[in-house]
Amino acid sequence: MPTKQGALTDSDRRNMRVVMDRLIPPVDDLPGAGTMGLLDEIERIASEHDRYRKSLVRFLDALTMDMSVEAEGGFLALSGEQQDEAIREIEESLSKEFANVLEVVYISYYSRPEVHARIGWRTGPLQPLGFTLPPFDESILDTVRKREPFWRQAPD
Amino acid sequence: MPVVTSHEAVDVVVVGSGASGAAATWRLAKSGFKVVCLEQGPWVDHSKHPATKANWEELTRTSWAYHPNIRQGLADYSVNDDASAIKVLMFNAVGGSTIHWTAHVPRFHPSDFRVRTLDGVADDWPITYWDLEPFYDENDVMMGCSGISGDPANPDRSPRQMPPLPLGPDGDRMAKAFDRLGWHWWPSDSHVNSQPYRGRLACNNCGPVGWGCSRMAKASTDVTYLPEAVEFGAEVRAESTVYSVVTGGDGRVTGVNYFDAEGHAQWQPANAVILACNGIGTPRMMLHSASESHPAGLANSSGLVGKNLMFHVYAGASGVFPKNEPAYKGPIANIIMSQQFYETDPARGFVRGYTFQMGRSTGPASTAVGGVPWGAGHHQDFIERFGNMSGLGVIGEDLPLETNRVTLDPDRRDRFGIPAPLVEYRLDENSKRLLAHGVRQARTALLEAGATRVIETAQSVNAGWHLMGTARMGEDPGRSVVDGNCQAHDADNLFVIDGSAFVTGGGVNPTPTIQAVALRAADYICRERSDLKR
Numbered sequence: 001m002p003t004k005q006g007a008l009t010d011s012d013r014r015n016m017r018v019v020m021d022r023l024i025p026p027v028d029d030l031p032g033a034g035t036m037g038l039l040d041e042i043e044r045i046a047s048e049h050d051r052y053r054k055s056l057v058r059f060l061d062a063l064t065m066d067m068s069v070e071a072e073g074g075f076l077a078l079s080g081e082q083q084d085e086a087i088r089e090i091e092e093s094l095s096k097e098f099a100n101v102l103e104v105v106y107i108s109y110y111s112r113p114e115v116h117a118r119i120g121w122r123t124g125p126l127q128p129l130g131f132t133l134p135p136f137d138e139s140i141l142d143t144v145r146k147r148e149p150f151w152r153q154a155p156d
Numbered sequence: 157m158p159v160v161t162s163h164e165a166v167d168v169v170v171v172g173s174g175a176s177g178a179a180a181t182w183r184l185a186k187s188g189f190k191v192v193c194l195e196q197g198p199w200v201d202h203s204k205h206p207a208t209k210a211n212w213e214e215l216t217r218t219s220w221a222y223h224p225n226i227r228q229g230l231a232d233y234s235v236n237d238d239a240s241a242i243k244v245l246m247f248n249a250v251g252g253s254t255i256h257w258t259a260h261v262p263r264f265h266p267s268d269f270r271v272r273t274l275d276g277v278a279d280d281w282p283i284t285y286w287d288l289e290p291f292y293d294e295n296d297v298m299m300g301c302s303g304i305s306g307d308p309a310n311p312d313r314s315p316r317q318m319p320p321l322p323l324g325p326d327g328d329r330m331a332k333a334f335d336r337l338g339w340h341w342w343p344s345d346s347h348v349n350s351q352p353y354r355g356r357l358a359c360n361n362c363g364p365v366g367w368g369c370s371r372m373a374k375a376s377t378d379v380t381y382l383p384e385a386v387e388f389g390a391e392v393r394a395e396s397t398v399y400s401v402v403t404g405g406d407g408r409v410t411g412v413n414y415f416d417a418e419g420h421a422q423w424q425p426a427n428a429v430i431l432a433c434n435g436i437g438t439p440r441m442m443l444h445s446a447s448e449s450h451p452a453g454l455a456n457s458s459g460l461v462g463k464n465l466m467f468h469v470y471a472g473a474s475g476v477f478p479k480n481e482p483a484y485k486g487p488i489a490n491i492i493m494s495q496q497f498y499e500t501d502p503a504r505g506f507v508r509g510y511t512f513q514m515g516r517s518t519g520p521a522s523t524a525v526g527g528v529p530w531g532a533g534h535h536q537d538f539i540e541r542f543g544n545m546s547g548l549g550v551i552g553e554d555l556p557l558e559t560n561r562v563t564l565d566p567d568r569r570d571r572f573g574i575p576a577p578l579v580e581y582r583l584d585e586n587s588k589r590l591l592a593h594g595v596r597q598a599r600t601a602l603l604e605a606g607a608t609r610v611i612e613t614a615q616s617v618n619a620g621w622h623l624m625g626t627a628r629m630g631e632d633p634g635r636s637v638v639d640g641n642c643q644a645h646d647a648d649n650l651f652v653i654d655g656s657a658f659v660t661g662g663g664v665n666p667t668p669t670i671q672a673v674a675l676r677a678a679d680y681i682c683r684e685r686s687d688l689k690r
Contacts, residue, residue, distance in 0.1 A: 023530040049218045051226060084531060103525050107214050110521035119542055120482075121520050126207040127370050130360025131485035133322035136343065136350070138304070140328060143335040144342065147308045152499040154266040155273060156284055 012060045013039055015075050019063070022083050023102060024109050030118060038108040045104050055100035062090045157399050157413050162423040166190045167689050168681070169412055169426040171398045171441065174252015175667050176654040176674035177432030178377030178385065179295065183678035185388035189689055192424060193382075193390060194414055196397040197231035197249035200378060205368030213521035216367045222256060223618065224248065231395070233570040233577075235436065237620070240581040242467045244436055244620040250394050251378035253434065253621070254667070258366045258489040259347040259374045260513060261301065262664040263292055263310060267499060271555075271660050275500050275507045277586075278555050281659045282631045282640035283676075285311070291672035291679070298384075299375035299671075300353040302490075303345035309495035318350045321359060326483035326516050326546045327491040333605035339496040344513070346490040347375035347668075354380075363518060365487040374487075396422070397572055400445040401429050401650070407449040409650045415572050427688040428649040428681070432674065435465065435623030435655040439562045440577040442627065442652075455627070455644035455652075460637055462563055464556035465626050466661040469583055470619035471591040472515075473598035474526075474547040475607025482543035484517040489549070491516060497597060498663055506589040508553040510663045512598065515547035527611060540609075548601060550594030553663040554587045556625050583615070591615055622666050624655035641684075642677035649688060653677045 008016065017039055021032030030036070046052040069075050069086050078086060091098040109115060116123040168184055170177045173195035181193040206212035206220050217226075222245035224232035231248040247256035266285040271278045293314050303316040320343035323331065334341035348365060349358045359365075359373040372379045382392055395417035404410050411425035431438045439462035445454040453461050477483070494512040497504070517523065520542060528538045560581045568576035583591075591614065599610045630636025633645035642657050644650040653674040655666055662669070681688060 024534055025532060027535040045214060045218070049226075050228070087530075102530055103217065106524040106528075107217065107521045110519075110524050111211055111214065116520065119520055119539065121542075124210050126212060126362035126364070126519075127205075128208075128360075130362040133324050133361050133485055136304075136320040136322050140323065140331055141304070141306075141343075144308070144331075144340065145306060147340065149308045149311075150340070150499075151265055151308075151310055152267040152274070154270040154285070156286070 008043060008060070015060065015063055018076060018083065019087060020105055022080065022087060023105050028118060030114060033105055033109045036109070036112065038105070038112070041108045042104050045108065051100055052104045055097035056104070058094055058097045059090060059101045062094055157421050160420045160422065163425070165411070165425040165427070165690070166192045167426065168428045168430060169194060169424050170430045170432055171412060172252060172432035172434070172437065172654065173250050173377065173382060173392060174432065174434065174654070175254050175377060175670050177252070177430070178381035179298070179671045179674045180430055180432065180653055180678040181390050181392070182298070182381040182385040182388070183675055184681060185385045185390035187682040189682070191385070191390040192426070193385070193392045194396040194398055194412065194424070195250050195392065195394050197229075198394050199250045200255055200368065202368065202370050202372055202379070205370045207362050207364055207367070208370045212364065213519050216364060216522070217525070220367050222247075222621070233574065234568055235579060236565045236568050236576050237579040240579045241583055241617070242469075242581055242620045243618050244579055244623070245618065246434055246436065246623070249378075250382065250392060251376040254376040255368055255378070256366060257621070257667060258487065260490050260493075260665050261345045261347050261668040262493060262511060263313070264662040264664060264669045265310065265498065268660060268662040271508065277507055278660050279630065279635070282629055288669065288672040288676060291675040292668055294675055295668055295671040299347040299380050300349055300356070301345055302348055302350040304343055307342040309340050309342065309498060316345065318353060320344070321346055321348060321350045321490050322361065322486060323491055324483065324486045324516070325481045327514065329477070329605050330514055330546055330601070331492055333601055334494055337601060337604055339494055339601070341492050341494045344490045344493050346487070348487055348490055349373040359487060361486045363484055363486065363488055365490065398441060399572060399574060401431070401441060401454055403445070403447045403449050403454065403647065405449060408647050427690065428651065428685070430651045430653055431656075432654045435626050436562055436577050436579065438652055438654055438656040439626040440564065440575070443564050444574055450646065455637055455646040455650055457646050458634055458637055460628065460635070462626050463558045463561045464628055465560045465562055465579065465581060466554050466556055466624040466658065467581065467620045468622045468661060468663070469552040469554045469587045469591055470549060470616035471552070471595050471613055472547055472549040472616070473595055473602055473610050473612045474545050475602030475605060476541055476609040476611070477544045477546065477605070477607055479544055482517065483546055484519065484543050486516060488518055489513055489515045497594065504593055506586045506593065508555065508586070508590065508663060510550050510552040510590060510594050512594070512601070513549045513551055513665075515549055517543050517545045546602070546605070548598040550591060550598060551663055551665065552587060552590045552594060553661055554583065556628070556660060557584060562626055622655065622661065624658040624661045624666060627652045627656035628659050629657045630659065641680040642673065651677055651681070
């Protein structure tokens with residue numbers, strides 16, 4: 001169970017890595033989000049932003065305090081399907097906190113260059129390169145320009 | 157509040173440097189008024205906006221988030237919107253929320269100023285569209301407008317300063333769908349440069365225009381109005397948090413108390429005070445400035461300060477399209493808009509109307525956070541959505557209710573001891589019907605455009621960008637706080653020029669109207685209130 005300050009224990013980290021692999025599983029030649037080694041990044045973001053830190057603490061608390069999970073020997077001892085079920089239960093009972101945990105996992109995963117390479121996204125800052133688009137072509141207005149003004153007159 | 161330093165008196169103190177405050181500061185300084193503009197936030201370094209960082213998507217959800225309680229910047233005050241159906245979004249810096257806006261700048265329609273006369277709801281404004289028209293035009297010159305005149309849904313307007321921003325293949329696709337449906341659409345008017353303008357670069361289509369612009373292609377008032385205002389002699393005092401507006405025994409304002417960057421108490425005397433702190437910050441300041449001559453709060457003899465809060469109600473739908481040219485290139489919400497359903501049609505089952513504002517795809521993390529499920533289906537769903545989404549936001553008019561309001565939180569305070577605003581807000585049945593209609597029509601349009609899947613959002617909670625109505629204008633001092641020139645009924649040297657002064661909210665983004673109202677009020681002061689100039 002994490003401390004109130006949000007520092008994760010070794011046990012929390014093991015659990016969280018597996019959770020992350022369930023949230024974003026392996027694909028092609030990429031491992032799941034937990035195996036990819038994103039936990040340090042998630043802890044960094046959580047340490048800097050209250051809502052993520054508090055949500056992560058509550059989520060991991062819930063994961064370790066679930067009696068049905070404990071009865072099976074803890075989260076790590078569950079099958080993949082059972083782990084998904086345990087996560088879904090928390091998603092339902094702590095929807096706001098779970099959304100924050102999912103958000104920080106997504107942010108971390110989709111910030112990785114190897115993930116960008118797989119999905120075809122140019123990694124790095126958006127500026128100064130930006131993107132190129134053809135300039136506005138006025139001919140696209142041909143149809144709508146045929147319409148008479150239809151705004152509603154109003155008295156002074 | 158024990159004052160440490162007293163400053164030399166000025167003609168006018170403007171509180172807030174955002175859309176309205178900067179415009180008024182500029183106009184007054186240009187006319188020779190001695191003006192000090194106090195801003196609680198700092199100057200922003202545009203070279204450090206999120207788009208210049210590799211982790212820009214993290215930043216847009218943390219230190220650059222729209223909600224002040226998430227962002228928790230030094231200049232941010234906490235907002236208690238726990239019980240509000242819509243969360244309050246704002247930015248606190250020199251330039252205010254224009255640092256953070258998307259700069260999509262449609263105008264109100266003439267009918268928006270006459271809703272009581274035309275539709276029997278709410279109240280008419282004491283001014284008309286035509287009263288504001290020259291100030292809309294003046295504002296477009298200062299901010300720089302990309303667009304094209306000739307829109308049949310609006311009165312004709314002067315030539316835009318620059319051609320429209322590129323529509324992109326996604327914008328073209330949506331426009332042609334509207335054409336096939338016989339629905340109106342038009343390229344967005346945007347205060348984003350499609351060409352270099354007044355020393356600012358053209359937009360290079362990076363995307364997240366709502367989180368600052370390192371090229372300054374997007375107009376924010378710190379790079380448009382304020383530099384010129386300073387040249388005209390205005391002083392902008394950043395990191396200056398106003399604590400209260402002070403009044404004399406005669407009920408007129410005498411100046412403001414504020415804290416400087418080091419937390420030292422300051423006194424700024426002035427002949428007039430202009431409040432431009434947005435529709436939440438302004439009533440908060442007025443209620444916190446109660447005095448012997450204004451026991452219910454500053455200029456609150458009507459009891460309406462803080463009441464009639466209006467946001468726009470938001471809903472929408474996003475279409476997932478077959479793979480094509482990636483749709484994340486270009487400013488995220490400055491493409492096209494449709495006002496097919498803007499004016500009242502009784503057959504629809506609600507009064508007033510809405511605008512469709514098209515939005516486009518964004519970066520990978522934001523795409524995932526936008527609703528991609530976790531687990532086994534994650535990657536398939538993600539790849540279908542990423543770069544392949546277009547959205548139609550429904551921006552609906554929400555009519556004023558006195559029960560939608562801002563008061564002072566009895567418990568929560570900022571670091572200077574000023575109570576947090578407590579926001580209570582609910583949607584009425586008219587707004588709910590309006591949004592439901594909008595979502596249905598958005599689905600129709602997206603399917604017509606070729607979407608293979610449509611994801612609906614029935615009502616957006618994190619949508620309180622537009623803050624209006626909390627010190628509204630009117631001719632009757634019993635039913636309004638300021639007159640048509642934004643001058644308080646209860647104190648002739650106090651002005652409220654931000655969205656607080658709105659009577660109704662229209663169905664469009666309000667910033668150009670806020671700025672036109674502010675410029676008109678400043679013009680009035682310049683023409684009619686020479687008594688305020690020393």
